[in-house]
Amino acid sequence: MNRYPGGSPRRDKPAKTELFEGISVLSSARRAEVEMTAVRSGGLRGWRARMMLSSDDHRRATASRRRDGTAGDGFDLIAPVLTDRGYAGAGGGRASVVPRTPEWRATTVQVAGLWPFCVGASAPTAGVPVGSHYITGAPVHFDPMSWFLRGFITAPIAFVLALNGFGKSSLIRRIVAGAVAAGETVLCMGDTKGEYRDLVERLGGQVVDVGYGHGTINPLDVGALGAVIAELSDADQRRQVVARVEAGQINIVAGLIELVRGARVADYEEVLLAAGLRELYSPTGGFTHQKPPLLENLLAVISAGGERLRAFAEEDDDISYRAATKTLRRSMRALVEGPFGAIFNGPTSTRLDLSSPAICIDISRIPEGDTKLLAAVLMTCWSDGFGAVAAAHALADAGLAPARTFEVVMDEIWRVLGVGEFMVDRVDALTRLNRPLATGLIMCSHTIKDLAAFDSPAAQAKALGFFERARAKIIGPVGPEEANRIAAVAGMTDTEKLLVTSWAAPRPPSDDDLDATRREIPPGTGCYLLKTGEADEPGIPFRMVFTPTERDSDIHNTNRRFDNLGHTSGGSVNPR
Numbered sequence: 234m235n236r237y238p239g240g241s242p243r244r245d246k247p248a249k250t251e252l253f254e255g256i257s258v259l260s261s262a263r264r265a266e267v268e269m270t271a272v273r274s275g276g277l278r279g280w281r282a283r284m285m286l287s288s289d290d291h292r293r294a295t296a297s298r299r300r301d302g303t304a305g306d307g308f309d310l311i312a313p314v315l316t317d318r319g320y321a322g323a324g325g326g327r328a329s330v331v332p333r334t335p336e337w338r339a340t341t342v343q344v345a346g347l348w349p350f351c352v353g354a355s356a357p358t359a360g361v362p363v364g365s366h367y368i369t370g371a372p373v374h375f376d377p378m379s380w381f382l383r384g385f386i387t388a389p390i391a392f393v394l395a396l397n398g399f400g401k402s403s404l405i406r407r408i409v410a411g412a413v414a415a416g417e418t419v420l421c422m423g424d425t426k427g428e429y430r431d432l433v434e435r436l437g438g439q440v441v442d443v444g445y446g447h448g449t450i451n452p453l454d455v456g457a458l459g460a461v462i463a464e465l466s467d468a469d470q471r472r473q474v475v476a477r478v479e480a481g482q483i484n485i486v487a488g489l490i491e492l493v494r495g496a497r498v499a500d501y502e503e504v505l506l507a508a509g510l511r512e513l514y515s516p517t518g519g520f521t522h523q524k525p526p527l528l529e530n531l532l533a534v535i536s537a538g539g540e541r542l543r544a545f546a547e548e549d550d551d552i553s554y555r556a557a558t559k560t561l562r563r564s565m566r567a568l569v570e571g572p573f574g575a576i577f578n579g580p581t582s583t584r585l586d587l588s589s590p591a592i593c594i595d596i597s598r599i600p601e602g603d604t605k606l607l608a609a610v611l612m613t614c615w616s617d618g619f620g621a622v623a624a625a626h627a628l629a630d631a632g633l634a635p636a637r638t639f640e641v642v643m644d645e646i647w648r649v650l651g652v653g654e655f656m657v658d659r660v661d662a663l664t665r666l667n668r669p670l671a672t673g674l675i676m677c678s679h680t681i682k683d684l685a686a687f688d689s690p691a692a693q694a695k696a697l698g699f700f701e702r703a704r705a706k707i708i709g710p711v712g713p714e715e716a717n718r719i720a721a722v723a724g725m726t727d728t729e730k731l732l733v734t735s736w737a738a739p740r741p742p743s744d745d746d747l748d749a750t751r752r753e754i755p756p757g758t759g760c761y762l763l764k765t766g767e768a769d770e771p772g773i774p775f776r777m778v779f780t781p782t783e784r785d786s787d788i789h790n791t792n793r794r795f796d797n798l799g800h801t802s803g804g805s806v807n808p809r
Contacts (some may be wrong), residue, residue, distance in 0.1 A: 243443065254296040259289045293472070303615065350737045357772050358382045361411025365482075366772035367732075367760060375763060376408045376672040377705060378417060378638055386704035386765055389673035393761075394681065394719070395709025396737055401677055402428045403789045404707065404777055405642060408675065410436065411593065412640040418625075419591040421642045422618035423611040427597035429642070431788045438591030441583045443610060444598030445575055448582035451527060452485045452613050458624040459522030465631055474627050478522060478620075483617045484529070485508050490564045492609050493573060493797045501546060502561045508545040509534040511604045514775075528578045532565040573609060592618075606650050615643060639672040646676050647683035650696060657692045659698070676703065681718045682713070706764045708772075710737035710757040724767045733773060736760045 249263040259267065264286075271282035313325035337696065338358050360371055360379030381389035391408075406429065409419045413436050414511050421429040430440055442448045455478045462478070466470040486692050487498040512518050512534050513526045522528045538554050548554040569578045585592055594614045599607050618641055628634035635646045650657065676699060678684070684696040700706070708722050716730040725733075736757030764772040783789060 254299045256292050256299070257294065258292045259285070264289065270701035339434050340399065343683060348518040356775075357383070357385065359385070361408050361415075363407055364759070364761075364775040364777035367776050368731070373763070373773055373775035374417075375705070375707075376411055376640075377675065378412065378640060379415070380705065380765075381673070385454060386700065388704045390701035390703045391673075391705040391707060392700050393675065393677045393680070393707045394711070396588040396711060397679055397759055399710045399736070399755070400777065400789075401709060402426075403759070403779075404709075404761065405429075405644065405675055405677060406788060407430050407777060407783075409640065409642065411573055413438075413590045416589065417638050417640045418589070419640045419642065420621070421591070421593040421644070422614040423644070424593050424595045425599075425607065425611070425645045425648065426596060427595050428644070429593045430595050430597075433591045433593040435788065436591050436743070437589070438593065439519055439583075439586045439589040441585070441592070441594045442504050442598065443576065443582075443596045443614075445593055447577055447598050450610070450613050450617070451525060451581045452489060452577055452616075453482050453527065453531065454523060454525040454584075455481060455617075455620050456479065456582045458627070459525065461624045461627050463524050464633060465627065467631065470627065470631060474623075475522075476625060479507065479510060481616055482510055485526070488612050489568055489573065489609055490561075492605050492612075493571065494564045494566045498561075501557075503730055504545050505542065505558060505561060508530070510541050512541065513537075524791075526561070527580070528565065529569050530575075532562065532569055534564055535565065555721060568806055572603070572606060576606065577584070577613070578609060580771065585597065587625055594618075604648065608650055611645070611648060615641075618763055619670065619672075622672055626670060637671070641669070641672055642675050642677075644677045646699070647678045650686070657687070657695050661695055672721065680715055680726075681722065682715075690785040703764060703765075708762045708764065710734075710760060714735055722767075723765070726768075726771060728771060729762055 248260050248375060250257045251260045252258075267282050267285050267289075271279055271286060272280075274282065313320035313322035315321075316327060318331060319325060321328040350563060351486055356366060356371060356373045356671050358374050358375040360374040363375050364373050365371065366373055375387070375391075377389035378390045380386045393401050409421070409429065409432060411421050417573050418510050419433075419438070421433065422431060433440055440628070443450055458481070459473065459478055462471055462474055465474060483503055486506055487503055490498050490502075492621070509531050510526075513520045513530060514522075518526075518534075535558060538551055538558075543549070543551070543554045546554055546557050568574065594617075596607070596610050598612070599610060601607075622641070625634065625639075629636045680698060681697075685693045685699055687693050687696065694710065700722060706719075706721060708725075710724075711719070713730070713734050716725065716734050719725060737759075757775040760774070761777070762772045762774050779789060
C-alpha cells in the first residue's frame with residue numbers, strides 16, 4: 234500500500250494504458266470506460282471518447298501487424314479506403330462536400346473534338362456559334378433567324394456597327410456560313426470589297442460579277458419573280474405577282490433617276506414610268522416578263538408619247554406633252570447614255586440561281602470614288618435579291634416548291650445613304666419587307682452618324698429607324714462619342730460603354746513591337762456586344778475566334794494586298 238506524503242494510505246488506481254507489441258494502447262478497463270462514455274454521453278465529451286477509441290483502434294492494428302511480421306519498421310500507415318467521395322483516412326483527401334460537376338450544352342456537331350467553344354454555357358445555345366463570352370468564356374450562339382424562331386427577338390433583323398478593321402465582315406461571314414449549314418439561302422447583294430466571294434465559292438454558291446466590262450444588270454429584268462408568272466395557275470396569285478413586278482420596276486427606275494438627277498422624281502413622272510411599262514408589256518409592245526425591255530426601250534416609249542401617255546400626263550397635245558416630260562426624258566437619257574448605261578442599259582448577264590445555297594453579287598470592280606454608281610448598283614442588287622425571295626415564296630404558296638427561309642446581307646449601307654436623303658425612302662421600302670418574306674436581314678455600317686447625316690429631321694428619323702428596327706444590335710469597338718449615341722437609341726450601361734470604347738483603344742507601341750516577322754493584332758479585334766431590345770439591361774459581350782479551318786481557308790483575310798510586300802523600315806506586314 235502506498236502512502237501520501239504525511240503517511241496517509243491510498244489504494245492503487247488501475248493503469249490507463251498498457252504495452253502491446255511495444256505500442257501503448259488503452260488498457261482493458263480504461264477502454265471499457267471510454268466505450269461506456271462514447272455510448273451514453275453526447276456533446277464534446279462523447280466526441281472525445283469516440284476519437285480516443287478510433288486512435289486506439291489504429292494503434293492496436295499497427296501492433297497486430299508487428300506481431301504478425303507485416304509491419305516493417307513499425308511506422309507503416311494503414312492504406313486508405315476508397316469511397317465514393319475519395320480515400321478515407323489520414324492523408325486520403327476524402328471530400329465531405331462534393332461540388333456540382335460542370336455541365337456543357339451543345340449539339341454533337343458543335344462539340345466534336347471539344348473545340349472550339351465547349352465550355353460552361355450561360356447564353357442560349359441557339360443559332361450559329363459566333364464566339365466565346367468575353368467574361369466567362371461560355372459559348373455564345375446567334376443568328377437573326379434562329380433567335381427569331383425561338384422567340385428571343387421579334388424580327389429577324391441584325392445591325393452590325395463597329396469601326397473599320399475590327400472584323401465586322403468576319404463576323405457576318407461566320408453567321409452566313411452557319412445559316413447555309415442550317416439550310417437557309419444567303420444573298421450577299423452587292424459585295425463592294427469582294428469580302429464574301431471566297432466564302433460563297435467554298436460553300437458551292439453562285440458568284441455574279443458586275444462592273445465596267447464585268448457584266449450588266451437590267452433594272453427592268455425582274456429575274457426570278459418574272460419567271461414564275463408563267464408557272465402560276467391561279468389567276469389571282471398571278472395578278473398579285475404581276476402587280477408586285479410592276480411596282481418593283483417603277484421603284485428601281487425612279488431610284489436610278491433620282492441618283493442621276495440628284496433630286497426626287499415627281500409624282501406625275503412615276504405615273505408616266507408606269508404607263509410606259511404597260512405599253513411595253515402590251516400585245517403591241519412585244520415584251521414579256523421572260524423577255525423584259527431595256528431602259529432605252531422605256532425611254533423610246535415615253536419620248537414617242539401617244540394618246541394614252543398624254544392622258545396619263547394630263548396634257549392635251551404633243552407640244553405640251555413634250556414640254557411636260559422634258560425633265561424626265563433628260564434624266565432617262567443621262568441614265569441610258571451616261572456612265573450608268575454601261576451597267577444598266579443591257580440585258581442581265583447572269584440571272585440569280587435560287588437553287589444555290591448562297592449568292593454573292595461582286596461589285597468590287599466598280600471604282601471606290603464612283604459613289605453614285607456604287608449606290609445605284611447596290612440598290613438594284615437589293616431589289617433583285619428581294620424579288621428573287623418573293624419568287625421563291627410565290628412558288629411555295631402555289632405548291633410548286635418547298636417553303637424556304639433566306640438571309641440577306643446588306644453590307645456598306647452607308648454608301649447608299651451618303652448619296653442623299655432622297656435615298657432613305659428607297660432603302661426604307663426595301664428593309665420593311667423582310668419578315669413577310671421570311672427573310673433575315675443583316676445590315677452593317679461604321680457609325681450611327683451615317684444614319685443621321687441629313688439636313689432634314691424627317692430623313693434622320695427614318696434613317697435611324699433602320700438601326701432601331703434591328704432587334705439585335707451587335708456593337709464592336711467604337712469611340713466614346715459613338716457609344717453615347719448608341720446608348721441614346723439602344724440603351725447601354727456605363728460598364729458596357731467603357732467596354733466597347735476600351736476595345737477601340739490599342740495600347741501604345743514599344744520597341745518590342747518592331748519584330749519584322751510578325752504583326753500584332755489590335756486587342757479589340759473580334760470583340761462585340763450583343764444587345765437585344767432598348768432597355769438598359771446588360772447585353773452579351775463575346776469574342777470571335779477563328780477555327781483552324783477558317784484560318785486555313787483564308788476567307789477572312791481582307792488584307793491580301795499586304796501579303797507580298799517586302800521588308801521596309803518598319804518591317805514586313807503579315808495581317809493574318
